[in-house]
Amino acid sequence: MKMIVAIIKPFKLDPVREALTSVGVEGLTVSEVKGYGRQKGQTEIYRGAEYAVNFLPKVRLELVVSDDKVDAVHDAIVTAAKTDKIGDGKIFVLPVEAATRIRTAETGDAAL
Amino acid sequence: MKMIVAIIKPFKLDPVREALTSVGVEGLTVSEVKGYGRQKGQTEIYRGAEYAVNFLPKVRLELVVSDDKVDAVHDAIVTAAKTDKIGDGKIFVLPVEAATRIRTAETGDAAL
Amino acid sequence: MKMIVAIIKPFKLDPVREALTSVGVEGLTVSEVKGYGRQKGQTEIYRGAEYAVNFLPKVRLELVVSDDKVDAVHDAIVTAAKTDKIGDGKIFVLPVEAATRIRTAETGDAAL
Amino acid sequence: MFKLLQKITPLALLGALVAGPANAAVEGETAFVFNTLLFLVMGFLVMWMAAGFAMLESGMVRSKNVATICVKNVAIYAIAGIMFYVVGYQLMYGIDEGGYIGSFSIWAPDNAAFLSETPDFGEGDTYAPSSDWFFQMVFVATAASIVSGTLAERIKLWPFLIFVIVLTGFIYPIQGGWQWGGGWLSEAGFSDFAGSTLVHSVGGWAALTGALILGARKGRFTSSGSTPMPGSSMPLATLGTFILWLGWFGFNGGSQLALGSAANAISVAQIFINTNMAAAGGVVAALIFTQLVFGKVDLTIVLNGAIGGLVSITAEPLAPTGLQAILIGGVGGILIPLAVIALDKLKIDDVVGAIPAHLVCGIWGTLAVPLTNSEVTFSSQILGVAAIGAFVIVTSTIAWFILKAITGIRVSEEDEIAGLDKSELGMEAYPEFTNA
Amino acid sequence: MFKLLQKITPLALLGALVAGPANAAVEGETAFVFNTLLFLVMGFLVMWMAAGFAMLESGMVRSKNVATICVKNVAIYAIAGIMFYVVGYQLMYGIDEGGYIGSFSIWAPDNAAFLSETPDFGEGDTYAPSSDWFFQMVFVATAASIVSGTLAERIKLWPFLIFVIVLTGFIYPIQGGWQWGGGWLSEAGFSDFAGSTLVHSVGGWAALTGALILGARKGRFTSSGSTPMPGSSMPLATLGTFILWLGWFGFNGGSQLALGSAANAISVAQIFINTNMAAAGGVVAALIFTQLVFGKVDLTIVLNGAIGGLVSITAEPLAPTGLQAILIGGVGGILIPLAVIALDKLKIDDVVGAIPAHLVCGIWGTLAVPLTNSEVTFSSQILGVAAIGAFVIVTSTIAWFILKAITGIRVSEEDEIAGLDKSELGMEAYPEFTNA
Amino acid sequence: MFKLLQKITPLALLGALVAGPANAAVEGETAFVFNTLLFLVMGFLVMWMAAGFAMLESGMVRSKNVATICVKNVAIYAIAGIMFYVVGYQLMYGIDEGGYIGSFSIWAPDNAAFLSETPDFGEGDTYAPSSDWFFQMVFVATAASIVSGTLAERIKLWPFLIFVIVLTGFIYPIQGGWQWGGGWLSEAGFSDFAGSTLVHSVGGWAALTGALILGARKGRFTSSGSTPMPGSSMPLATLGTFILWLGWFGFNGGSQLALGSAANAISVAQIFINTNMAAAGGVVAALIFTQLVFGKVDLTIVLNGAIGGLVSITAEPLAPTGLQAILIGGVGGILIPLAVIALDKLKIDDVVGAIPAHLVCGIWGTLAVPLTNSEVTFSSQILGVAAIGAFVIVTSTIAWFILKAITGIRVSEEDEIAGLDKSELGMEAYPEFTNA
Ligand SMILES: Nc1ncnc2c1ncn2[C@@H]1O[C@H](COP(=O)(O)OP(=O)(O)O)[C@@H](O)[C@H]1O
Numbered sequence A, B, C: 001m002k003m004i005v006a007i008i009k010p011f012k013l014d015p016v017r018e019a020l021t022s023v024g025v026e027g028l029t030v031s032e033v034k035g036y037g038r039q040k041g042q043t044e045i046y047r048g049a050e051y052a053v054n055f056l057p058k059v060r061l062e063l064v065v066s067d068d069k070v071d072a073v074h075d076a077i078v079t080a081a082k083t084d085k086i087g088d089g090k091i092f093v094l095p096v097e098a099a100t101r102i103r104t105a106e107t108g109d110a111a112l
Numbered sequence D, E, F: 001m002f003k004l005l006q007k008i009t010p011l012a013l014l015g016a017l018v019a020g021p022a023n024a025a026v027e028g029e030t031a032f033v034f035n036t037l038l039f040l041v042m043g044f045l046v047m048w049m050a051a052g053f054a055m056l057e058s059g060m061v062r063s064k065n066v067a068t069i070c071v072k073n074v075a076i077y078a079i080a081g082i083m084f085y086v087v088g089y090q091l092m093y094g095i096d097e098g099g100y101i102g103s104f105s106i107w108a109p110d111n112a113a114f115l116s117e118t119p120d121f122g123e124g125d126t127y128a129p130s131s132d133w134f135f136q137m138v139f140v141a142t143a144a145s146i147v148s149g150t151l152a153e154r155i156k157l158w159p160f161l162i163f164v165i166v167l168t169g170f171i172y173p174i175q176g177g178w179q180w181g182g183g184w185l186s187e188a189g190f191s192d193f194a195g196s197t198l199v200h201s202v203g204g205w206a207a208l209t210g211a212l213i214l215g216a217r218k219g220r221f222t223s224s225g226s227t228p229m230p231g232s233s234m235p236l237a238t239l240g241t242f243i244l245w246l247g248w249f250g251f252n253g254g255s256q257l258a259l260g261s262a263a264n265a266i267s268v269a270q271i272f273i274n275t276n277m278a279a280a281g282g283v284v285a286a287l288i289f290t291q292l293v294f295g296k297v298d299l300t301i302v303l304n305g306a307i308g309g310l311v312s313i314t315a316e317p318l319a320p321t322g323l324q325a326i327l328i329g330g331v332g333g334i335l336i337p338l339a340v341i342a343l344d345k346l347k348i349d350d351v352v353g354a355i356p357a358h359l360v361c362g363i364w365g366t367l368a369v370p371l372t373n374s375e376v377t378f379s380s381q382i383l384g385v386a387a388i389g390a391f392v393i394v395t396s397t398i399a400w401f402i403l404k405a406i407t408g409i410r411v412s413e414e415d416e417i418a419g420l421d422k423s424e425l426g427m428e429a430y431p432e433f434t435n436a
């Protein structure tokens, strides 16, 4: 099992969710985050004073999938989240040692 | 050391926190997330038009514990978070290579 | 590659971001979280009734860096986030197996 | 007037005239317009209180119930107006002197006397009947808004609205007729200038019976004590309080019912001062009390303190001096936190603090009338408080139980956890922010 | 009056005098003050509607566009006042009887007749010219606020403000002169008491042409149907609705234009009742309709229902009985959801529901006048609706297309996604909360 | 009047009478009621400004300080009323002609002359003393609200409230007596119709001394320049501005102090127009200025622009034409951003921009009086601005330093970071949303 963490542009959440569903992902967790990267935050103006807003709104996806699905999921995200403009985001893959479905206490791939 | 990531129903946060305290957990971090899984989001109505709210509010717990505590923590969460209804959530266990307490620069299990 | 997860005090975000930039970090993701630890939440009063606010606002940094940068990043965070008061937070290091830049499909250290 | 006619001479007449503007009295039609204008201006201020309740309650409930409380407050004001038109006004004012209940008939204005070729404007005490109706109408919704605040976050929408129909169409007008309609209670010497009992306590009693029958919100009281459920937006609660404060000038000032003479104008002005000073007294008392007793100032208690001060002075906003008004309101401002604590002890769940503010201070204000108005006795005040209290308790209990039996009044535990906005309305008040 | 003079005798005079206050009429200067006061009080209520639109729209747009809608609403009210001063008033009221357009000149008050040594206050129908100007002015911004709500979240700031200049300085006053200035339409027998057509439909038509030319928000309509974009704050939307409801007493009540007699006071009071009851009818109708048809009460439709009821009664708030007002408003409350659904089908994107509330109910209210006012004919009402509709459609289409050609009217897709607050203003309305 | 008596004949009398309503003057008691009504209606509008300040400041501070600013604003209005009752009014109006300070005594209304059997209503210039008191009272809180906005987010609650006691009970009334009480400054020819200097600059000076003594918020100014700390809610700030705008009609309109004649009614109407146009001018000037100079429209500067325009016209809202009012307000709208930039340069931290709006525009408005009112000289205006400025600077500096010495006035750095809501009140304004 792997945990896939993807940082994407907020307005890409729906397309990515649909792409993931179509490759068989049955569960995922998202959160609102702010990102800092090559895409710099813009300069905002407040009462005549400029200031840098260093962080941009992003959405963070976290989903644990069985090993065999990692590639499909990875590719689905890349395809759906891409705009070719700076700030499209990242995908990270982390090892997961165990998973449990709280409701049934099922573990392993059955828990996903 | 392991990082335990648990996705639970928001109203279960307090019982889970208490259960964790009782098994000796001294630190954890929570965040508000939205989840997508077998439990589908409901249909909301706005100005006569239905639309699917695909994501449901969940709470994400993240806590790093020493290896020997993993099972106790895992079981405490399962017991406290369970409602037997769909959407109860997941527990994932990830390996952690190092931990530091910023205040003291302590590392390893002492940092938890 | 490692994922560094750091929980810090919210008002330390800017100094930490600056410290990270100065050690060559080019991307990171932050989120608002609530923390529970040795530093207990305060007691709030609402309509004459006291109640414990168990969780304190914290900021969670998540950044994936190449192996050789882990130490520098770790030390930069410790230095910048430290107030020597309880509640300063934690740093966790997790193994990462793969990383992709969505925009270019670059992988590995080039994706960071 | 008639005798004067016989004695009058051109000279006397001249004298009367040349005395000139300095002491010339307000004339009939002019007084009519002034009185009408008072009703309209004070009436729109009271109407504005509907927004005050909506904002106060929106700020005091958790965000998952905010849209529902908005629906309720808009619906309450609309329903109250319609019910008062269709049945309430005549039930209240179509009553015999000393009677117990008015007539079941629809109201219509009778302007004939004023629009005739030879109009009769009385002794400066007439007004457009429609303006009076408007002013009476805006009071009705207040009682129902009080109930809405107490029972928030757990009551079903439609059963609540049916209760509002019963309250505004029947319970409120019947007891209102006893006093303001000239019924038996007014003959018994009871005095309630602008409704500490007739409006605020009525809402408070209905809220209390509702709270007892409905029960507390899940998790609000545990074995270990009470768990506060902080409201979602303090600035909205503050805004609501300021709106109510503003509206109260209309509530009390308009209850003078006339502006067409210097004496009336002086009275309305004094009422404005006393209304304001009682609220100020309530605020300062609550500020100091919460600092001393809780160790910290408690904003929502201070806001309640303003309202408690206002309710306290409502039974008699004319007789006190400004200083007395500060004290009467100040007592209200201390009764609030005491009552909040007592309700907590009794495990009665009142989301916005309406029972302390409207019921407890309503009783206090009514009983305090004899302190500054020597024409009123404590015994008649106790009689009024008890009679109306008993009536509202009985009738609203019956209404709640019938509703409970037929439709149920409480949402399921699951729906309560999810929030009424999602379960009852299928929407969110703050779709982008909330996650709780 | 003149005939009376010839007949008068000291005795008759005496009789008139000793009848005393009971039926003495309002005198000239007193009526002047009453009329002036009516304009000022009702005028400040209408001014307050600017805040109502600001709050309603702030609540109905997504948070990333809230600061921009705030800028627009403040700017609209400011620009409308200046344009009406500089050119609008005279264009509207400096018109010949039966004419088509007023004069291009700046307005200035003429108080000479009232401040002379021997002032002439007419037959109780005079007032301070400045109070009339003030009251007329506050109406102007309303039309523009309607446009702002419909076109929110995608229109560029400055081109929008230029459109506001054209609308408030020219389009509104020209058509307003046709009727309220005494122009050709008023001679044709058209009747629009307070502006169902002259104010609300005008805003509605301009909004509709704008919505068609500008197009829907990205993602609002997809092949599979319509995707709602829920507003960011239901309590603000509710507050805005209550503000508008309050302001509407001024809108309709002040349009009686006089308070200086019992007859006028009675009329204003009746207008207050009808205004209120129509809104109440709209709320209850929308409540029931959405429950029955959508299966759940829809808060924003209920709020629109209140406004729809208010717009519906605005063309004739005096003639109906309260019950008729409830029905007229109730029809408005049902037209709202029907129109919302129809716009969705037609893929016309109206962010706040201004077209259903102001245009559809504006037409309904105007056509409904003959139902309660027998002096008005359907044909003249249709003529008015059609003439003003055609004029506004043509002129605003031209204005929109010129703006589109010169500056463009729509922000880029990227800016729309980021939100107008960031792209147009470089700021955020809720910098701490939002992340969407 | 007396001479007329001697000449009068039945015929002349007849003539006077039959001239009929057309030019009959407002009579004594009627004028009394009008004047009283003016005070009450304009007074409740000014009272409403307390809500405006509360909302404006709630929107302009960060969410961690919102509950505290709500407490302060409610407390300010309450305390101001009580202090003005107990000591302020008599200190201000119980002053000898040309005097320097009034009497230390509690105010009570004297209605004897109006309620006697043979009442004397003067020459149309009388009113209920209580209505005058009410109108004067609502002004007091304004000055204190200004201070609250500037010093937000870092001042301790109770020391601030003690300062409010000093300001509203002593500083404000003493200097107010100099001019409006008929003291030495009014004899020196100073002119300040509704308080550009007496109310707004007073608040502004007290805010400025406070800001200097208290210091800036931590992190607001760094070596590299200024770091904005954006306010938490732009729609609340916008709402607050609209409330203030509405309330200002009462502020300036009521300062005419009489409505009982055509001349007064005309004046009040003109004041309404000028008040509105100055605000409109301020808005449009700030819109254009920020677009041209900052490259983007800045909402909070535009909101300040409205207030700046209003403050600018307050010293003389009657004499200007509407066009002049636009210009006077427009200058205010440009002074705002200039002053904001200057304060930033000077590292003076004014959270809501109260110093630019109330102090800078207050001075500008006062100095601009001679431009439209030829009876006023620049030198007397400068004298007034300087004298009151000096008095407030000295007295408030003393008050601040005493408070600093005894209780301290600033929260600890840790408390400031946590936010005053948590540290001072132990609560959160938005417990569900905030995390910052
Ligand atoms: N090393 C990293 N660790 C964690 N998050 C990162 C990292 N690099 C980038 N991100 C996240 O990805 C987002 C996009 O990255 P950015 O460098 O701006 O664009 P791009 O991926 O197109 O080069 C950032 O805003 C940040 O949230």
Ligand SMILES: Nc1ncnc2c1ncn2[C@@H]1O[C@H](COP(=O)(O)OP(=O)(O)O)[C@@H](O)[C@H]1O
Binding pocket: A026, A027, A028, A029, A030, A062, A063, A064, A065, A101, A102, A103, A112, B007, B034, B035, B036, B037, B038, B039, B040, B056, B058, B085, B086, B087, B088, B089, B090
């Ligand atoms: N594979 C997954 N990866 C990450 N989060 C998941 C995954 N599956 C489920 N979740 C999270 O757990 C929540 C509950 O899952 P769901 O499938 O609805 O119910 P259940 O666990 O009872 O089968 C989801 O809303 C989502 O937040």
Ligand SMILES: Nc1ncnc2c1ncn2[C@@H]1O[C@H](COP(=O)(O)OP(=O)(O)O)[C@@H](O)[C@H]1O
Binding pocket: B026, B027, B028, B029, B030, B062, B063, B064, B065, B101, B102, B103, B112, C007, C034, C035, C036, C037, C038, C039, C040, C056, C058, C085, C086, C087, C088, C089, C090
């Ligand atoms: N074992 C843990 N797992 C995850 N997060 C933790 C853990 N321990 C502490 N934290 C986070 O770090 C924050 C600070 O920890 P705390 O124990 O209060 O202070 P300190 O680190 O100074 O001892 C907590 O509020 C929590 O968010």
